[in-house]
Amino acid sequence: MTSKKVSIRRLPTNVPGLDAILGGGLPEYSFNLIVGAPGSGKTTLAHQLMFALATSDRPALFFTVLGEPPLKMLRYQQQFSFFDPRKVNKSLRYVNLSDDVSAGNFDQVLARITQEVEASSPGVVFVDSFRSVMLEARQQPHGGAGMQQFIQKLGILLNGWQATTFLIGEYASGDNPDPVFTVADGLISLEQSVFRNSMVRRIQILKMRGHATQPGLHTFRISNAGIEIFPAAQVRDDSGATDSPAPSHIATPRLTMGVPGLDNMLGGGLPSGYSILVAGPSGSGKTILATAFLAEGVRVGEPGIIVAFEQTPSQSRTRTIDDMVRAGQIGLINTRSLDLSIDEVVQRLIDMIHQKKATRVVIDSLSGFELAVAPSFREDFRESLFRMVAVLAGLGVTVMMTSELEDRYTDLRFSPYGSAFLTDAIIVERYIEIESRLKRVIAVVKVRGSAHSDELRQFEITDDGIVIGKPVRDYEGLLGGHPAQMPVLGKVA
């Protein structure tokens, strides 16, 4: 006889980002826990899942127990756009168990659940909050043992009725070894942390039997649309397998920068798919260079996106950027929120890249970005940047990041984030003093795998943009802040 292994179907949850961290959806007929502190979004996640999963063929039962009063729950959950009252008592039904639980007779509770399950043969079952059941159980004589048996029986019942089940509760890891943890196939943990004035929500799949999930904490937001998860950007391993063709460095197409002369300095333009850091002090022309890069993309049919972190966007953004955004030629992600996670920005960026079919991305600036992320993420800013650049590189887009650089003449640094090594190319802008005038110079510091100019070139910012001038040949010590005119060869006696 041919043996056929069972294949576990995965149910799409319709919660943005959740399927990705679950490794492709929820295993059908699984017995799951949604755990977290009060206010962490457990009931909201449960409702979002229920309204997505419940259909006439796969009806849902939502058992409410002690805890949040059902009237309040129904009132508040209706504020989310996923709540569709037309589904209530049609493809999903609420059942209040508080009277049965208060009586403390778990056989009675189980009988009631059994009765409801048999009556509607649900495909999805929720119990909110299961923690209330457990607390009630502990107050009963022999409550612990009774509870363990109750959970075992409940698990068997719901598995037998082929219901994908979610128990919702305020469990903490310290609650182990609650028997419910052993029975559960999946464990979804929600947490929220407040640091200074920012609140960050995170979700983690602690356990999911049968398939690999995306490990680690993933940030999420709760908006009117419900929960949106931003899976932590993952850097794909390059195994060096020989089945994929080796990248051809020679054939890599190059992008024009939109600044006359700069392409030559870069050795013929910026290689496609590269990330480039434009570092310079305030006012040196970084945003203008980035604008030229995007405008050039528009001109040659390479759509772009700018991620801006400015406090007063309409004033500080150049008119060219505004015009291009208004004309729909480039996408704009502008945020002044101070509780962002980098993964959230990456997710928005990825969505917009797909939507606009963008090939050029500008992040202006890393300094603003660092301010915009929640303080708790700043420790990992550099690591997150690394992952972001890797993810964007994986998408094949060319990324320009600007970085505010304190114009110190004692050392030559390109970024306070140590991000210089993350990028494939670096352009640096500096101020220099020549004949009591403040002049700007630009230089290409690196272009990975490519020859490039090593000249320091003066440049000016005009109404038409950046105009690169001649190399500064007659001076030395410019980067040290003490330029000295070099003796002219041939005139020496």
Next chain:
Amino acid sequence: MSTTNTNAPREAIQTLLAVRVGGVNGASVLAQATIDRWRDLTSQLEPVIGTGGVKVLFGRAVRQASANYPWLAVPVEDGSEAALLVTLMGRFAGEERATVEKAIATVLLNFVELLATLIGESLTDRLLGPAWAPATPASEREIP
């Protein structure tokens, strides 16, 4: 209530109040019909919001109505809603038929409106819809 079912509760209450059988004012039949209608409501609601939730709303609906019908002001702690209505039955007997009808309609409508204020009109319609389905008028039933 939503546009589709705006009149459903009022029509159901009108049907209920159309009971004209038994005694001079039909107080006992009217009270029984009221209890039946109330049970229709609670059978839809209690599984969802629990007996506690229903009791609180009912108590408030009665309290609001008692501003105009002081004889309604029976403490809600007296027992179940059905028991309370049985108590009310006794009160009906001492009142004019028209007054009783208005009082019943006020309590039921208050209850529905309170529920709608909390969970919205569409969900209230959704939950109570089956309770408003035309019931067999008590006048057509066999009255012992």
